[in-house]
Amino acid sequence: MILSPGVRSFVADTLALVLFFTVASGLNERFVAGMSWQEVMVSRTIGAPLMVLTARPYGLWRDWFVGKAGSKGGRPRLLADAFALMAFQVPIYAAILAAAGAEGMAIVKGIFGFALLMLILGRPYGLWLEAVRRLFGLHGPGQKPMSLGD
Numbered sequence: 001m002i003l004s005p006g007v008r009s010f011v012a013d014t015l016a017l018v019l020f021f022t023v024a025s026g027l028n029e030r031f032v033a034g035m036s037w038q039e040v041m042v043s044r045t046i047g048a049p050l051m052v053l054t055a056r057p058y059g060l061w062r063d064w065f066v067g068k069a070g071s072k073g074g075r076p077r078l079l080a081d082a083f084a085l086m087a088f089q090v091p092i093y094a095a096i097l098a099a100a101g102a103e104g105m106a107i108v109k110g111i112f113g114f115a116l117l118m119l120i121l122g123r124p125y126g127l128w129l130e131a132v133r134r135l136f137g138l139h140g141p142g143q144k145p146m147s148l149g150d
Contacts, residue, residue, distance in 0.1 A: 008136045013059035016132035033110035043100035082122030
C-alpha cells in the first residue's frame with residue numbers, strides 16, 4: 001500500500017519531532033530545570049501525545065515561516081528556523097512543565113532554558129526534519145500552510 005503525500009508528511013513530521021525533542025526536552029528538564037527523573041518521565045509521557053498532535057501543524061508553520069525568509073540559505077534560513085521553532089514550541093512546553101508538576105522557578109528556568117535551546121536547535125531541527133522528510137520521499141519545505149501536503 002502506497003501512502004499519500006499527506007499521510008507521509010504527517011508520519012515524517014511526527015517521527016522527526018518525537019525523536020528529536022524527546023531527547024532534547026528530557027535533557028533540558030533534568031539538567032537545566034532541575035526536575036527529577038520521575039518528573040522528566042511524567043513530562044515526556046505528557047509531551048509525546050502533544051508532539052503527535054502538534055508535529056504536522058509545526059511542520060506547516062515552519063514551512064511557511066522559512067518560506068517568508070526566501071530561498072536564501074545562511075543567516076536568513078538559520079534565523080527563520082530558530083524563531084519558528086521558538087515561537088511555536090515554547091508555549092506548549094510551558095504547559096507541559098506545569099502539567100508535569102513543576103512549580104515556580106523550575107517552570108521559569110525550564111521555559112528560559114527551552115527558549116534558548118529552541119533558538120540553538122532551530123536550524124539543526126530544520127535540517128533533521130528535511131532529512132526525515134526525504135526518507136519518506138518528500139523533498140524540502142515548500143508545502144503550503146492549511147493544506148494536508150497533497
